[in-house]
Structures are given as structure tokens and as C-alpha cells.
Amino acid sequence: MKKRIAVLPGDGIGKEVARGAVEILQAVGERFGHQFDFSYGKIGGTAIDEYGTPLTDETIQLCKESDAVLLGAVGGPKWDKAPAHVRPEKGLLKLRKDLNLYANLRPTSYYESLADSSPLRKEVIQDVDMLIVRELTGGLYFGKPSERVQDNGQDAVVDTLYYQKAEMYRVIKLAFELAQGRKKRVTSIDKANVLESSRMWREIAEEVSKDFPDVTLDHMLVDNAAMQMVKNPKRFDVVVTENMFGDILSDEASVLTGSLGMLPSASISEKGPYLFEPIHGSAPDIAGKNMANPLAMILSAAMMLRVSFGMEEEAAEVERAVNQVLDAGFRTGDIASFGQTHSSTTEMIDEVKAVLLENEAIM
Ligand code: NAD
Ligand code: IPM
Ligand code: MN
Numbered sequence: 381m382k383k384r385i386a387v388l389p390g391d392g393i394g395k396e397v398a399r400g401a402v403e404i405l406q407a408v409g410e411r412f413g414h415q416f417d418f419s420y421g422k423i424g425g426t427a428i429d430e431y432g433t434p435l436t437d438e439t440i441q442l443c444k445e446s447d448a449v450l451l452g453a454v455g456g457p458k459w460d461k462a463p464a465h466v467r468p469e470k471g472l473l474k475l476r477k478d479l480n481l482y483a484n485l486r487p488t489s490y491y492e493s494l495a496d497s498s499p500l501r502k503e504v505i506q507d508v509d510m511l512i513v514r515e516l517t518g519g520l521y522f523g524k525p526s527e528r529v530q531d532n533g534q535d536a537v538v539d540t541l542y543y544q545k546a547e548m549y550r551v552i553k554l555a556f557e558l559a560q561g562r563k564k565r566v567t568s569i570d571k572a573n574v575l576e577s578s579r580m581w582r583e584i585a586e587e588v589s590k591d592f593p594d595v596t597l598d599h600m601l602v603d604n605a606a607m608q609m610v611k612n613p614k615r616f617d618v619v620v621t622e623n624m625f626g627d628i629l630s631d632e633a634s635v636l637t638g639s640l641g642m643l644p645s646a647s648i649s650e651k652g653p654y655l656f657e658p659i660h661g662s663a664p665d666i667a668g669k670n671m672a673n674p675l676a677m678i679l680s681a682a683m684m685l686r687v688s689f690g691m692e693e694e695a696a697e698v699e700r701a702v703n704q705v706l707d708a709g710f711r712t713g714d715i716a717s718f719g720q721t722h723s724s725t726t727e728m729i730d731e732v733k734a735v736l737l738e739n740e741a742i743m
Contacts, residue, residue: 393667396674508636515548516626552585602629605629646680657680
């Protein structure tokens with residue numbers, strides 16, 4: 381099969397891990413006889429430095445003409461003081477909006493070999509298998525106005541939490557559909573004791589659930605959910621929530637796997653192309669040091685193979701190679717236990733690639 385993939389490495393460790401995903405996909409192409417054509421675009425601070433804007437029309441066009449988009453991460457201290465419209469993060473938000481990527485799927489699963497890497501006890505995290513479905517193109521991230529204002533002579537600020545019913549409906553419905561292929565449980569997370577938007581969200585969840593009699597729905601307030609996620613994460617199957625809550629809870633959920641550097645994501649729309657990116661950021665504290673964990677990015681590439689290209693076996697083989705590399709004891713610093721040797725980003729990528737290709741030989 382021939383596929384066009386737009387690669388937007390972005391900033392900081394985004395560049396380091398994106399290179400890894402491309403190498404792994406090249407190995408997949410070699411092993412399974414696919415042709416992946418990669419086209420590169422700039423996004424975030426790297427694009428600001430070159431074009432004065434975090435996302436150009438040409439890059440959006442490149443993404444729209446591709447079969448899928450792979451993105452590293454954006455942001456960094458260099459651009460933190462820039463005005464709102466030229467922040468790196470604005471480029472990512474614009475891309476999500478322009479591609480209409482309304483749902484962001486963030487799976488969290490248990491890795492036996494990383495049980496000691498999580499600060500949580502093994503019996504708490506063992507067999508966790510949770511899918512966070514995060515609304516991605518609405519809520520506080522996109523509401524207008526979002527600005528500094530003067531209010532009766534006082535410096536003040538306003539951000540707007542705005543949703544149309546249809547925007548809530550489509551992502552909640554998707555969560556139910558995904559639950560049908562899993563343990564058939566949806567937990568809808570909101571702040572319905574305070575926010576009107578959450579009360580509407582809850583009503584819609586109830587409405588959608590009537591069409592899915594085989595799926596159980598429960599509701600949870602977001603503060604309690606944040607606590608339950610580390611106290612009893614096994615109770616969750618599919619979690620569906622609005623944009624900001626999903627952002628925060630998924631970073632928390634990543635700790636169940638052992639590290640933020642392990643969590644991939646797929647952002648999907650009604651018709652594609654879809655975007656695949658790790659949930660982590662550009663990690664300025666370790667950028668440029670060849671220390672970043674490339675597995676979240678590599679696992680995002682595996683999600684791309686499965687979700688965008690229907691390449692189930694190829695995706696499973698990448699995931700198997702990742703597991704074998706972890707089982708063999710290779711660890712970047714974020715997932716290393718006390719006393720374990722640290723592998724670099726490039727060593728980790730090379731190992732996954734080698735195992736992926738070796739597995740062909742022994743099949
Ligand atoms: P971050 O996710 O970049 O890093 C948080 C912590 O996790 C850091 O200590 C970092 O070293 C560590 N970490 C993250 N990914 C890792 C990996 N793959 N391997 C090992 N360790 C890893 O969050 P932050 O520091 O709050 O934000 C830094 C910048 O990244 C900000 O500009 C922010 O806006 C941006 N950001 C971008 C994205 C994205 O592009 N999708 C996501 C989150 C944050
Ligand atoms: C993420 C990031 C982004 C978000 C930022 C960089 C805009 O934190 O992808 O989780 O909040 O969505
Ligand atoms: Mn985030």
C-alpha cells in the first residue's frame with residue numbers, strides 16, 4: 381500500500397521523537413512491503429522563527445493532502461512571552477480546528493515490565509485498560525472572547541467556555557461506540573455541580589445512552605475523578621470529557637503506565653486526515669539531550685497504522701516490538717527504576733527497529 385504522511389516534528393523533543401516514528405514506519409514499510417512517503421512541515425516555535433507564524437497555510441494544505449499527520453510536540457520557553465496569536469500552541473490548536481479533529485483518543489494501558497516505574501503500587505495499576513475520549517475542538521480552548529479587559533477601571537480577564545449541543549453530542553456518541561468494542565462502560569466526567577455547560581453535557585450523555593442499551597453509563601465529578609484515577613483506575617473503561625478536563629486527566633492517567641513519555645494519541649474527525657501525536661509536550665528540561673522517551677510517539681505511529689490505514693497486523697507488530705524492548709530492560713530515564721541503566725532516545729529507537737525487523741525473520 382502507498383500512503384502519504386505529513387510529519388510536523390515541532391519543537392524541543394518533538395523533533396527527536398518524530399524522527400523515531402519515521403524510522404519505525406520505514407521499517408514497517410520495508411517489512412510489510414508498503415510505501416510511506418513522508419513530507420515535512422514546520423509547526424510551533426520552529427515555524428514562528430522561520431515564518432513569523434506558528435502554522436502557515438501551506439502546512440495546513442500539506443496536512444489536508446496527506447493520508448495522515450504525525451506531530452511531535454510544540455512550545456518552549458523561547459516563545460512563552462509572545463502575544464497570544466503567535467504562541468506555538470496556537471499553531472497546534474489551529475491545526476486541530478482546521479482538520480475538525482473533534483475527538484482525541486488517549487489510551488492508557490498497563491505494562492507489566494514497567495510496574496516498578498510507576499509511583500503507584502502494582503496492585504493498583506495492574507491490568508488497567510482505559511481509553512480517555514477528550515473533546516478537542518471546543519470549550520475554553522476556543523471560546524470567544526478570550527482577552528484582557530477593563531472592568532469598572534479594574535484590570536480583568538475573560539475566557540469563554542462555549543459548546544454547541546452538537547459538539548458535545550458527537551464526541552459522547554463516539555465514546556459509546558468505542559465502548560461497544562471494549563468493556564461496555566462509559567464514565568462521563570464533568571463539573572455539573574457548578575457549571576451549566578457540564579449540566580448540559582450530562583443531559584446529552586443521558587440522551588445518547590438511550591441508544592446504547594448494552595453500554596453502562598455513569599457520571600463522575602471531575603475532582604472526584606482525578607482522585608479515583610489514581611486510587612482505583614481499574615474501575616474505568618471509556619472516559620469521555622470536555623477539552624480542558626481531558627487534557628488534565630490524561631496527563632494524570634499517563635502515570636498509570638509509568639510515564640508521560642508512554643502515552644500516544646489519535647485525533648479524529650468525520651472524514652480525515654487524522655492526526656497522531658504523543659500526549660506529552662516539548663519537554664524543554666530534557667530537549668536536545670537525547671534523553672526523551674520516544675515510545676509515546678512510536679505508539680502514536682502504531683495508532684496511525686491501525687486507525688488511518690487499517691493496518692492492524694502492522695500496528696500490533698510495532699506494539700509487540702515496543703513491549704519486547706521494554707521486557708528486555710531497555711529504559712529511557714523517565715521509565716528507569718533505581719539502578720537501571722538509561723538508554724538514549726536513539727538507542728531506544730534503534731532497539732525497537734531492530735526487534736521489529738528481527739521478528740519478521742523468525743515468523
Ligand atoms: P511536557 O509534557 O513537555 O513535560 C512535562 C514533564 O514530563 C517534563 O519533566 C518532561 O521532561 C517530561 N516528559 C515529557 N515527555 C517526555 C518524554 N517523551 N520522555 C521523557 N520525559 C518526558 O510539559 P510542560 O513542561 O508543562 O510543557 C513544555 C512545553 O510543551 C510547553 O510549551 C507546553 O505548551 C508544550 N506542550 C505541548 C504539547 C503538544 O505539543 N501536544 C503537549 C503538552 C505541552
Ligand atoms: C496536549 C497539550 C495541548 C493541549 C497544548 C500544547 C495546546 O497540552 O496536547 O495535551 O492542551 O491540548
Ligand atoms: Mn496536555
